[in-house]
Amino acid sequence: MKQNNKIFGDLGEDMAVDLLKKKGYMILERNYRNKYGEVDIIALKDEFLVFVEVKARKNRMFGSPQEAVDDAKIKHIVDTADGFLQERAWHNVTVRFDIVEIVFDEKFIQHIENAFYSYN
Numbered sequence: 001m002k003q004n005n006k007i008f009g010d011l012g013e014d015m016a017v018d019l020l021k022k023k024g025y026m027i028l029e030r031n032y033r034n035k036y037g038e039v040d041i042i043a044l045k046d047e048f049l050v051f052v053e054v055k056a057r058k059n060r061m062f063g064s065p066q067e068a069v070d071d072a073k074i075k076h077i078v079d080t081a082d083g084f085l086q087e088r089a090w091h092n093v094t095v096r097f098d099i100v101e102i103v104f105d106e107k108f109i110q111h112i113e114n115a116f117y118s119y120n
Contacts, residue, residue: 008104012056013040015109016100023111025050034083037076041100042084048096051081053115056102065101066112074116 017027020043029042041052053073055065069077074097081095099115102108 008056008058009054011104012100012102013054015056015102016041016052016054016111019100019109019111020045020052029084032080032084034080034087036079036083039077039080039084047094049085049090049093050096050098051077051084052098052100053077054100054102056104058103059105060103065103066099066115069099069115 013030017030020027020041023045025043025045027041027043030040032039032042039051040054041050043050043052053069055068057065057068077097081097084090085093085095096114097116099112101110101112
């Protein structure tokens with residue numbers, strides 16, 4: 001089962017990257033990791049440095065993909081983003097947090113801009 005989840009996750013991330021590129025995003029990193037966690041995609045768009053969480057599901061049996069991004073997951077993403085900014089010495093950059101949700105059975109993909117805000 002874990003292998004299937006990895007396959008769905010990788011396919012979902014590929015789909016998200018394709019969607020973001022079509023919308024004019026420049027992809028900087030995929031699967032960025034530091035001591036705080038992982039961010040699926042880091043991209044630039046206009047004046048924004050965008051940290052993107054990709055949530056892909058086979059179906060909605062356990063709710064929408066976006067619902068899986070709970071407070072604990074948000075904290076990990078925000079902490080990871082802060083670590084990225086410190087590591088790269090990026091200052092005075094406008095940061096945004098987005099979600100790309102995918103439901104394979106429905107052939108559904110949605111990019112949610114400003115899905116959540118940093119609370120650090």
